Amino acid sequence: MENIFYYIIIGALLFEYFLxxxxxxxxxxxxxxxxxxxxxxxxxxxxxxxSQMYLKDKTRFGLLSSTFSxxxxxxxxxxxxxxxxxxxxxxxxxxxxxxxxxFFGILFIINDILNLPFSLYSTFVIEEKYGFNKTTIxxxxxxxxxxxGLTIVLGSLIMVPVLYFFNTxxxxxxxxxxxLITAFIIAVQPxxxxxxxxxxxxxxxxxEGELRTEIESFAKKVNFPIGRIDVMDGSRRxxxxxxxxxxxxxxxxxxxxxxxxxxxxxxxxxxxxxxEVGHYKKKHIVTGTALGIxxxxxxxxxxxxxxTDIELFNVFGVTQTSAYCxxxFFGxxxxxxxxxxxxxxxxxxxxxxxxxxxxxxxxxxxxxPLISMLKGLAxxxxxxxxxxxxxxxxxxxxxxxxxxxxxxxxxx
Numbered sequence: 001m002e003n004i005f006y007y008i009i010i011g012a013l014l015f016e017y018f019l020x021x022x023x024x025x026x027x028x029x030x031x032x033x034x035x036x037x038x039x040x041x042x043x044x045x046x047x048x049x050x051s052q053m054y055l056k057d058k059t060r061f062g063l064l065s066s067t068f069s070x071x072x073x074x075x076x077x078x079x080x081x082x083x084x085x086x087x088x089x090x091x092x093x094x095x096x097x098x099x100x101x102x103f104f105g106i107l108f109i110i111n112d113i114l115n116l117p118f119s120l121y122s123t124f125v126i127e128e129k130y131g132f133n134k135t136t137i138x139x140x141x142x143x144x145x146x147x148x149g150l151t152i153v154l155g156s157l158i159m160v161p162v163l164y165f166f167n168t169x170x171x172x173x174x175x176x177x178x179x180l181i182t183a184f185i186i187a188v189q190p191x192x193x194x195x196x197x198x199x200x201x202x203x204x205x206x207x208e209g210e211l212r213t214e215i216e217s218f219a220k221k222v223n224f225p226i227g228r229i230d231v232m233d234g235s236r237r238x239x240x241x242x243x244x245x246x247x248x249x250x251x252x253x254x255x256x257x258x259x260x261x262x263x264x265x266x267x268x269x270x271x272x273x274x275x276e277v278g279h280y281k282k283k284h285i286v287t288g289t290a291l292g293i294x295x296x297x298x299x300x301x302x303x304x305x306x307x308t309d310i311e312l313f314n315v316f317g318v319t320q321t322s323a324y325c326x327x328x329f330f331g332x333x334x335x336x337x338x339x340x341x342x343x344x345x346x347x348x349x350x351x352x353x354x355x356x357x358x359x360x361x362x363x364x365x366x367x368x369p370l371i372s373m374l375k376g377l378a379x380x381x382x383x384x385x386x387x388x389x390x391x392x393x394x395x396x397x398x399x400x401x402x403x404x405x406x407x408x409x410x411x412x
Contacts (some may be wrong), residue, residue, distance in 0.1 A: 005311060005312050005315050005333060006315045008333060008336065009077070009332045009333055009335070010074075010077070012335040012336045012339070013070060013073060013074070013335070015336075016335065016339060017066060017067075017070045019394070020066060020394075021063060021066070022390075023388065023390045023391045023394050023395075024059050024062060024063060025059075026388040026390055026391065027055075027059065027388040027390075027391035028055060028059045029388075030386050030388040030391075031052050031384070031386060032385070032386045035048045036385050036386060036402060038375070038402075038405065039375060039378075039379070039385060041375075042375045042376060042378070042379040043379055043385075047379065047382075050130065050382060051382040051383065051384070051385070053130075054126075054130050054382045055382075055384050057129070057130075058126060061121065061122065065118050068118075072114065076316075077315070077316060079317075080316070080317025082316040082318055082325065082328075082329075083316065083317030083318045083319065084317070085103060085106060085107070086103065086318050086320070086322070086325055089102045089103045089106070096163065096167050096322060096323065096324070097160055097163045097167065099322070099324065100163045100322070100324030101156065101160070101163075103324045103325070104155065104159065104324065105152075107328075108151065108155075120140075123135055123140065124137075124140075127238065130382060131239060132238050132239045132240055133237075133238065133239075134235055134236060134237055134238055134239060135236075135237045135238070139236070139237065143200060146200065150196065150199070154188075157184070158180070158184050161177075161180050162177045162180065162181070162323075163324060165177045165180070166307060166323035166326075167323055171304060174300040174301050174303065174304040175297075175300075175301075177300055178293075178296060178297040178300050178301075181293075181296055182293050182296070182297075185289065185292065185293060189246070192246060193246055193252075193253050197232075197246075197255075201232045201233055201236065202232070202236075203231070203232055203253075203255065204230060204231050205228065205229065205230060205231075206229040206230065206231055206256065210266055211261070211266050211269060211270075212229065214266055214267075214270050215229055215254075215269075215270060215273050216229075218270055218273065218274060218277075218363070218364070219273075219277070221363070222274075222277060222281070222363050224277050224280065224281070225252075226252070226254065227252030227253055228253045228254070229253075229254050229256070230253055230254070230255050230256070231255075231256050231257075231258050231261060232255045232256065232257055232258065233258055234258055234259050234260075235257070235258050235259050235262075238259075239259055239380075240257075240259065240380075240381050241257050241260040241263060241264075241377055241380050241381065242257050242377075243255060243256045243257060243260055243269075243272045243273070243276060244276065245276040245277070245279060245285070252280075254273060254276055256269065256272075259380075260272070263376065263380055264373060264376060265369065267366060267369035268369045268370075268372055268376065269373075270364065270369070271364055271366065271369045271370040271373050272373055274359065274360035274363055274364050274370075275356045275357060275359070275360040275370075276356070277359070277360075278355065278356035278357070278358070278359030278360055278363075279352065279356050281359060282352065282355050282356065282359060284352040284355070284356070288348075288349075288352075291345075291348075295341060302330075302334070303326065303327070303330045303334075306326065306329075306330050306333065307321065307326040307330075308321050309321070312326075312329050312330070312333065313325060313326070313329060315329070316329055342395075343393065343394060346394070346395060346397050347393075349397040349398070350392075350396060350397065350398065353397075353398050353404065354399060354404065357370065357404055357407060357408055358407070358408075358411060361408055361411055367408055367409070367411075370408055371405050371408055371409070374405055374408075375401065375405070377401075378401040384400075385400070385401065385402060386400070386402070387400050
């Protein structure tokens with residue numbers, strides 16, 4: 001059985017790596033030589049060439065990063081580093097919960113240190129080269145410290161009871177842990193709006209004026225109770241433009257990047273808001289959350305059968321079973337299923353984007369602002385206009401912009 005576990009884990013790692021590499025190369029080679037029809041007003045030759053170079057640089061860097069990650073995990077598996085670390089934490093703490101927290105903490109720190117050069121290069125070389133990076137070294141370091149603090153607090157809040165349940169209740173632990181994680185997922189929604197997001201960005205209410213009046217008028221027309229309409233200082237870190245909707249009930253927020261307000265007209269921004277409201281009206285957020293909760297429950301149920309299987313632990317050089325090691329090892333064993341669920345999740349996300357676009361068109365009755373916004377966002381973010389279908393199928397959470405525009409035009 002140990003060999004079966006080994007072959008499943010190694011096979012999944014290699015399959016995912018080669019599939020990702022193959023699709024990335026196809027995607028990079030799918031660039032058209034000429035600016036696609038309909039985008040000439042947004043891309044001149046220089047800008048289109050720049051978008052292609054941006055894609056090439058990101059793809060090559062991504063391939064380097066994924067190759068490094070694969071080599072690293074193969075080294076870890078074949079050298080028994082997990083076993084050495086498990087022995088170390090057991091010597092430092094007899095309590096399995098404390099041992100688990102130390103185990104996760106050490107892995108987190110090592111992983112973050114190893115990935116730090118890649119994060120720095122992505123931010124201060126690639127993003128800087130194409131005019132997107134606005135982050136300073138000071139902001140980068142402060143964000144890191146805040147991230148560590150959140151990881152310690154939130155990680156402990158969820159992992160301490162989960163480890164306790166699996167160490168105490170045995171075969172009944174999975175549904176108790178599932179209930180706890182479900183409560184955490186629901187609770188984190190308002191927490192993100194009121195605590196987490198403001199730790200990293202400043203949110204100011206959208207000023208009174210034409211834009212706010214138009215947004216409020218639209219919200220009233222479609223019977224959408226607005227919690228907050230905020231402008232986020234996205235330009236503090238990046239020149240990329242975006243908008244998002246978050247929270248439930250009174251914690252509901254529409255956040256507009258300041259870079260979005262600088263580059264687009266009132267009608268275009270209202271179309272973005274209409275799109276985000278569409279996600280709410282079509283219950284995409286609730287459905288996505290519910291599916292995530294169901295998948296978590298399924299994973300914990302299956303994990304329950306492997307937590308005491310010593311042969312799975314032996315694959316990683318660990319000689320004693322534990323909940324904390326089991327969570328990581330089972331995560332790797334589960335990766336073939338994760339690949340499939342990821343494909344299904346992104347497919348559903350793309351469907352949701354089409355539906356939100358259709359809602360925006362249906363409620364605003366204006367296709368031109370929506371289309372110009374889609375084209376403008378693609379241009380300002382140097383998006384790939386002709387992605388390869390395999391890459392879209394595997395990993396695109398949003399449909400290619402050309403497909404979204406065609407869907408809008410076909411609805412007229």
